[in-house]
Amino acid sequence: MPEEDAVFAVKRDVRGRVAENVPAGRGFFRMRLLAPELAGAFRPGQFFQLRPRPVREAPFLRRPFAPSSHEPDGFSFFYAVVGKGTRLLAELPAGTAVDILAPLGNAYSRPPAGGAALLIGGGAGAPGLVPLAEQLRSGGVRTILALGARTAEAIPRHPGFASVPDRLLVATDDGGRGFRGTVLAAIRDDRDNLLRQAPRLYACGPVPMLAAAAELAAERGLACEVSLEERMACGFGACLGCVAPILDAGGGNSLRRICRDGPVFDASRVDWGALAARR
Numbered sequence: 673m674p675e676e677d678a679v680f681a682v683k684r685d686v687r688g689r690v691a692e693n694v695p696a697g698r699g700f701f702r703m704r705l706l707a708p709e710l711a712g713a714f715r716p717g718q719f720f721q722l723r724p725r726p727v728r729e730a731p732f733l734r735r736p737f738a739p740s741s742h743e744p745d746g747f748s749f750f751y752a753v754v755g756k757g758t759r760l761l762a763e764l765p766a767g768t769a770v771d772i773l774a775p776l777g778n779a780y781s782r783p784p785a786g787g788a789a790l791l792i793g794g795g796a797g798a799p800g801l802v803p804l805a806e807q808l809r810s811g812g813v814r815t816i817l818a819l820g821a822r823t824a825e826a827i828p829r830h831p832g833f834a835s836v837p838d839r840l841l842v843a844t845d846d847g848g849r850g851f852r853g854t855v856l857a858a859i860r861d862d863r864d865n866l867l868r869q870a871p872r873l874y875a876c877g878p879v880p881m882l883a884a885a886a887e888l889a890a891e892r893g894l895a896c897e898v899s900l901e902e903r904m905a906c907g908f909g910a911c912l913g914c915v916a917p918i919l920d921a922g923g924g925n926s927l928r929r930i931c932r933d934g935p936v937f938d939a940s941r942v943d944w945g946a947l948a949a950r951r
């Protein structure tokens with residue numbers, strides 16, 4: 673289950689610098705950040721909060737993102753341009769200073785060597801699964817990555833999608849690449865029976881996709897962890913701006929902070945109906 677109680681690197685407030693910021697798929701950019709203090713400091717599932725310097729529009733809250741690769745002098749991430757903050761990010765030239773608060777949140781759990789895992793990614797959530805795929809494979813876990821997107825062009829261009837997992841399955845809504853339909857429909861349809869091969873699921877992407885992964889895992893009695901990428905403010909548990917309904921043992925639910933108690937949760941403990949109703 674998610675690594676809630678593990679000892680993680682202490683979060684740090686670091687001044688980094690943009691090394692590269694380039695288009696990387698329709699609606700996506702990839703940013704490489706130089707931040708040697710944070711190199712290797714993340715576990716897959718954790719995230720960082722970022723804000724460019726100087727802050728041009730105050731109050732400008734930091735925005736959360738998940739690293740998509742580790743580099744010796746920092747890390748990269750992919751981002752979808754959806755609003756004010758990400759539009760601003762897309763304009764940043766190389767050399768811009770950025771405040772980075774990291775690492776934040778818990779991490780995906782590590783299954784024992786010799787097992788297999790199916791990673792399910794949708795939209796902007798997919799690139800952050802590549803470091804998880806790397807960690808799992810280096811730990812002797814066979815890794816299958818299933819990607820879903822609206823069209824082929826809307827798949828973020830991460831080279832690790834093809835090179836890191838043992839197997840890649842792609843689904844697009846319009847059938848422009850791979851299976852025609854949702855990624856969950858592709859998994860259910862797969863003739864090689866991915867689910868029999870991979871008794872553990874990890875998912876990151878839009879809430880309907882996560883809820884469908886949780887439903888599939890419950891039907892088949894499989895373990896499933898999901899990363900909830902909801903809106904955030906502080907990012908470290910102080911403002912209660914990011915709560916999600918999580919079921920407790922008695923069947924009731926309590927609001928838990930995604931930034932501090934998550935973002936990774938056991939899918940069977942998320943109250944999906946209540947979460948959808950809050951949006």
Ligand SMILES: Cc1cc2nc3c(=O)[nH]c(=O)nc-3n(C[C@H](O)[C@H](O)[C@H](O)COP(=O)(O)OP(=O)(O)OC[C@H]3O[C@@H](n4cnc5c(N)ncnc54)[C@H](O)[C@@H]3O)c2cc1C
Pocket residue numbers: 719735736737738739749750751752753754755756757758759796797800900901902903904935
């Ligand atoms: C742990 C975590 C990791 C994340 N990793 C990534 C990543 O690697 N790449 C990436 O592209 N995005 C990621 N996100 C989402 C990203 O933080 C938001 O898209 C971003 O903050 C939007 O900022 P904005 O100012 O451009 O949008 P805003 O102007 O704040 O909002 C624009 C629109 O986007 C919607 N929106 C904003 N944030 C979210 C969200 N989190 N989920 C769904 N809708 C949202 C708003 O409701 C609004 O409709 C992550 C979020 C979390 C919590």
Ligand code: FES
Pocket residue numbers: 904905906907908909910911912913914915929930931932
């Ligand atoms: S964003 Fe402030 S408590 Fe989570």
